[in-house]
C-alpha cells in the first residue's frame with residue numbers, strides 16, 4: 001500500500017538490475033513498487049511474487065496504468081530512447097538506466113520530450129547519488145589533492161558471453177564501453193568539471209560484434225589526464241586511482257562506494273573517509289529521484305552531464321571503430 005506522499009514506481013523489464021532496484025526500493029523513504037511490466041506475463045508474475053506490486057504483461061499496458069507516477073526503465077540500452085519517450089508522453093517521470101541512450105542525438109530528443117511534457121528524466125548513474133562519492137568530488141574540487149593530474153579507472157567484470165545478453169548485441173548499443181566504460185568517463189568528467197579536448201580508445205571485438213573489452217584515454221583542458229579500462233569478459237576490477245600534486249586516493253571497489261576511502265597526502269599524512277550510511281545505493285537513488293520530482297533538489301546527474309557523457313562515448317566508439325547504432 002502506498003501513502004499519499006510516496007512515489008508509486010512502475011518497472012519496465014524484469015532483468016538483473018530491475019531485481020536489484022526492486023529489492024532495495026523498500027529501503028527508500030519515498031518509493032513503493034506499484035507494478036512491473038514484462039514482455040512475458042510469467043516473468044512479471046514471478047517478479048511480483050518476489051518483490052510485490054502488480055504483474056503486467058506488456059510495457060504499453062504498464063504505461064497505461066494511471067496509478068504509476070514514475071517509471072524505472074531497466075531495458076537494454078537500445079530501447080531507452082523509445083520507451084523513455086513513451087513513458088513521459090504517458091505522464092510518467094523516468095529514471096532511465098545508464099547509458100541513457102544509444103548515442104548523444106537520441107538523448108537530446110529524450111530531453112526535448114522531458115521539457116515538453118514537464119516530466120523528470122534522469123540517467124540512473126546510481127554511484128553519483130551516494131554521499132561518499134559526492135564527498136570525494138567536493139574534496140578533489142576544493143583542492144584536497146592539490147592540482148588534479150592523473151586518474152586510472154577500471155570497470156571490468158567477467159561473465160560468459162551469450163547471444164541472449166543484450167550487452168552482446170551491437171544494435172542494442174551493447175559493448176563494454178557503453179556498459180561499464182560509461183562510468184569511468186562519467187567520473188573523469190565529474191572530477192574535471194570539464195569536457196575532454198581529446199579522446200582515444202582501442203577495443204577488442206568479440207565474434208558477436210561488440211567490444212567485449214576496451215581501453216581509453218581522455219585529455220582534459222586543465223592538464224588532467226585519464227586512462228581507463230572496461231570489460232565484460234575480463235577478471236573483475238572496479239578500482240580507481242586519482243592523483244594530484246599534493247595527494248592521492250585509491251579505491252578498490254569504487255562504483256559501489258561502500259568501503260570508504262583514504263586520502264594519502266605527499267607529506268605522509270592519511271585522512272580516512274568512512275561510509276556513514278547503511279542505506280543501499282539503489283534506495284538512495286530512488287529517494288534522490290523523488291526529491292527532484294517533488295522539486296526539493298536538483299538532479300544529481302544533469303542533462304548537460306548526460307549529454308556530455310554520451311558525446312564522449314560516441315567519440316570513443318568512433319576512435320575504436322565501433323559502429324554507433326541509431327545514427
Ligand SMILES: NC(=O)c1ccc[n+]([C@@H]2O[C@H](COP(=O)([O-])OP(=O)(O)OC[C@H]3O[C@@H](n4cnc5c(N)ncnc54)[C@H](OP(=O)(O)O)[C@@H]3O)[C@@H](O)[C@H]2O)c1
Pocket residue numbers: 012013014015016017018037038039040043044074075076077079097098099124125126164165166179
Ligand atoms: N546502474 C547499475 O548499477 C546497472 C547495472 C546493470 C545494468 N544496468 C543497466 O540496466 C539496463 C538493463 O541491464 P540488465 O543487466 O538488467 O539487463 P538484463 O538482465 O538483460 O535485463 C534486461 C531486461 O529488458 C527486457 N528486454 C526487453 N527487450 C529485450 C531484448 N531485446 N533483449 C533482452 N532483454 C530485453 C527483459 O525484460 P522482460 O523480459 O521482463 O521484458 C530483460 O529482462 C542496461 O541499460 C544496463 O546498462 C545498470
